[in-house]
Amino acid sequence: MAELTLNDVTKxxxxxxxxxxxxxxxxxxxxxxxxxxxxxxxxCGKSTTLRMIAGLxxxxxxxxxxxxxxxxxxxxxERDVAMVFQSYALYKRMTARQNMGYxxxxxxxxxxxxxxxxxxxxxxxxxxxxxxxxxxxxxSGGQKQRVALxxxxxxxxxxxxxxxxxxxxxxxxxxxxxxxxxxxxxxxxVTAVYVTHDQTEAMTMADRIAIMNDGVIQxxxxxxxxxxxxxxxxxxxFLGSPSMNVFDAVAREDANGYxxxxxGATLGRIPxxxxxxxxxxxxxxxxxxxxxxxxxxAPDDATDTCRFAAxxxxxEYQGNDNFVYLDVGDRSLxxxxxxxxxxxxxxxxxxxVAAKDVFLFERETTTAIKTRGxxxxxxxxxxxxxx
Ligand code: ADP
Numbered sequence: 001m002a003e004l005t006l007n008d009v010t011k012x013x014x015x016x017x018x019x020x021x022x023x024x025x026x027x028x029x030x031x032x033x034x035x036x037x038x039x040x041x042x043x044c045g046k047s048t049t050l051r052m053i054a055g056l057x058x059x060x061x062x063x064x065x066x067x068x069x070x071x072x073x074x075x076x077x078e079r080d081v082a083m084v085f086q087s088y089a090l091y092k093r094m095t096a097r098q099n100m101g102y103x104x105x106x107x108x109x110x111x112x113x114x115x116x117x118x119x120x121x122x123x124x125x126x127x128x129x130x131x132x133x134x135x136x137x138x139x140s141g142g143q144k145q146r147v148a149l150x151x152x153x154x155x156x157x158x159x160x161x162x163x164x165x166x167x168x169x170x171x172x173x174x175x176x177x178x179x180x181x182x183x184x185x186x187x188x189x190v191t192a193v194y195v196t197h198d199q200t201e202a203m204t205m206a207d208r209i210a211i212m213n214d215g216v217i218q219x220x221x222x223x224x225x226x227x228x229x230x231x232x233x234x235x236x237x238f239l240g241s242p243s244m245n246v247f248d249a250v251a252r253e254d255a256n257g258y259x260x261x262x263x264g265a266t267l268g269r270i271p272x273x274x275x276x277x278x279x280x281x282x283x284x285x286x287x288x289x290x291x292x293x294x295x296x297x298a299p300d301d302a303t304d305t306c307r308f309a310a311x312x313x314x315x316e317y318q319g320n321d322n323f324v325y326l327d328v329g330d331r332s333l334x335x336x337x338x339x340x341x342x343x344x345x346x347x348x349x350x351x352x353v354a355a356k357d358v359f360l361f362e363r364e365t366t367t368a369i370k371t372r373g374x375x376x377x378x379x380x381x382x383x384x385x386x387x
Pocket of ligand 1: 015022041046
């Protein structure tokens, strides 16, 4: 087990079609025993980053350290990492036992007894003892993925790398395996980097989440901190489902602070002290999460709660809550409301938004100006202690 550090790691692909910077100056330290999830849209450079750590891809610039060793020039087998792929990559003609022991047999001088012991222990941890004599063709997707995990575990690696390992599983099994992978990682105490494009997977599994876009890491924080305090609009909109509602807006100064106007309708209000800079007249991006739009609540006198009229277009029943699609002028907003709130299409409703729930981003740079809270400090959710 060891700490993993990437220093300004860059990958430029240079092929017939020209050059492409797939990963740009990525710097991050994954602590010993930490579960880091690298998340971002398809093509943002996640797999390339993981493959550079594994040694399956060369590094154009920068260094990768595992413990106190610089590894970017080492062959994959010399790095003490184990990787699990979406495709399982099992040998079809071998049993689970042979698949799990294969790497140990061919890349270590471990005795047969020791190999058997490791495979048995790994199988026990994964709950697949009864599958050890089966071949992949006789297994379900979930069982194959467990064998693939087992093959990585038996090597007792310093760093565990997982590239979208659950994408081929159905929704129910995926959610079960998420918990399983977390349990196994924490029992082994192994440093892990997990790649996914699925923000739910990232939010539920990670100790810390690294959000990537266009080859660049946007933020590395515990999920609840990134959710409440995104560094920029990209992170704010990427995390959360349904996504944050975001619009071009102007901050208009009034007696109580700033009114946030979207095409003439005021959709948010904040007190002066919620932001450091003078925003009077400034073009901004206004964001509000669906769960922070409240419908038809008894009005209170708080001057920093904004109320506005909206028309319901559709309400979608979700079981544990409902999604309500609303029109305000030409803008559409999505609200996530409790199961008892079920307005009809065409209903006129009053929507309220508390000042603490208003997000503001710079119009040009999209950098966050205000995140959750009103004191101008990061007063929202505290990191949850896991494990
Ligand atoms: P992700 O895993 O986030 O979906 P990738 O790391 O696979 O993204 O890809 C990042 C970018 O690098 C993409 O634009 C992709 O087209 C490009 N890329 C990946 N592999 C190669 C390659 N072998 N040659 C050229 N470009 C590549």
